[in-house]
Amino acid sequence: MPQKPSNGLRALSLFSGGGGLDLGFDRAGFRHMASFDILPETAAVLKAARPDWEVHAGDNGDVTRIDWKSYRSKIDVLHGGPPCQPFSHAGGRRGAADVRDMIPEFGRAVLAIEPKAFILENVPGLATKKFAPYVKEMILDRLGSRYQIQMLVLEAADFGVPQRRKRVFFVGFRNRAVAKRYKVPSPTHARDLGAGEGLPVVMGARQALGLPDIGLDGLVPTLRSGLTGPRHSTSVVNSATAMRQWEELQIWPNGVAPDRDAASRFAAKNGTFRLSIPDCLLLQGFPADWPIKPPVYKALGLIGNSVAPPMAYAVACSVADVLAGG
Numbered sequence: 001m002p003q004k005p006s007n008g009l010r011a012l013s014l015f016s017g018g019g020g021l022d023l024g025f026d027r028a029g030f031r032h033m034a035s036f037d038i039l040p041e042t043a044a045v046l047k048a049a050r051p052d053w054e055v056h057a058g059d060n061g062d063v064t065r066i067d068w069k070s071y072r073s074k075i076d077v078l079h080g081g082p083p084c085q086p087f088s089h090a091g092g093r094r095g096a097a098d099v100r101d102m103i104p105e106f107g108r109a110v111l112a113i114e115p116k117a118f119i120l121e122n123v124p125g126l127a128t129k130k131f132a133p134y135v136k137e138m139i140l141d142r143l144g145s146r147y148q149i150q151m152l153v154l155e156a157a158d159f160g161v162p163q164r165r166k167r168v169f170f171v172g173f174r175n176r177a178v179a180k181r182y183k184v185p186s187p188t189h190a191r192d193l194g195a196g197e198g199l200p201v202v203m204g205a206r207q208a209l210g211l212p213d214i215g216l217d218g219l220v221p222t223l224r225s226g227l228t229g230p231r232h233s234t235s236v237v238n239s240a241t242a243m244r245q246w247e248e249l250q251i252w253p254n255g256v257a258p259d260r261d262a263a264s265r266f267a268a269k270n271g272t273f274r275l276s277i278p279d280c281l282l283l284q285g286f287p288a289d290w291p292i293k294p295p296v297y298k299a300l301g302l303i304g305n306s307v308a309p310p311m312a313y314a315v316a317c318s319v320a321d322v323l324a325g326g
């Protein structure tokens with residue numbers, strides 16, 4: 001994610017969490033206007049990473065309490081990944097019946113602020129047939145009267161992340177001509193040798209972590225979010241199949257350590273490599289020193305809920321390309 005020069009566009013972040021989308025937009029050259037999240041940890045992470053950013057966290061970051069009018073005409077791009085529980089298997093897939101459903105709040109902000117573009121991210125479950133009526137009502141119809149909206153399903157590995165991780169993005173533009181010019185981000189990496197013409201092959205997880213060659217490497221399964229599996233877990237595994245894939249790579253994904261020193265002091269099963277928070281950051285596409293800190297279960301919640309920054313960067317660049325020209 002090479003840092004792009006300022007593109008003159010102002011970005012507002014809702015549901016900022018550990019800052020995956022925020023980092024992608026930052027590196028893409030957007031000017032950060034403010035971040036909002038109900039978690040106090042968001043302030044600790046984002047203020048450590050970017051001391052000059054305006055961050056509203058905890059009660060002050062609760063989007064349900066914000067009157068967005070003061071941001072009207074001051075924002076070019078509004079982005080956010082509302083909680084995914086209402087649309088994920090782990091969360092019970094209750095959609096609008098789930099009180100955690102914040103997509104209506106995202107829509108309220110878009111309608112009040114009227115940015116040139118919005119980007120709404122979520123789990124691919126939102127793009128399934130079950131939620132087609134919900135998507136039509138809450139996104140396409142509600143925001144479609146003012147915005148031209150496209151839905152993209154992207155895979156993080158296609159943007160160089162050593163993990164299989166699909167996410168859905170709704171990208172809306174207020175201006176019809178701009179929307180017509182918009183181009184979905186093209187992969188920057190191929191998944192297999194010879195697959196993408198001229199593209200570098202995405203690194204395997206072992207190579208990304210700097211581990212010795214064992215004659216085998218590959219993508220890790222989707223890191224679990226803080227919502228799957230037991231609460232306060234220090235594991236990133238969310239299924240038996242995923243566990244087998246981690247074992248094949250000789251990486252131990254349970255009992256994640258706070259840092260590499262701690263991981264090396266606490267041998268993992270069968271001599272496999274024990275993960276630590278910086279390793280999980282790398283597997284999610286963050287820099288290893290992005291300031292998501294222990295306790296481990298909270299750090300893994302922030303990492304597992306984040307948009308992989310290189311994927312966020314690709315989307316942010318695609319939107320900047322078309323807005324800058326219009």
Ligand SMILES: C[S@@+](CC[C@H](N)C(=O)[O-])C[C@H]1O[C@@H](n2cnc3c(N)ncnc32)[C@H](O)[C@@H]1O
Pocket residue numbers: 014015016017018019020021022036037038039061062063064080081082083084102302305306307308
């Ligand atoms: C999927 S995570 C977002 C991750 C973020 N987009 C990233 O890339 O790192 C959803 C976030 O919504 C936040 N959230 C839930 N309810 C909220 C509310 N009422 N106001 C503000 N944030 C809320 C959660 O704390 C969580 O951090």
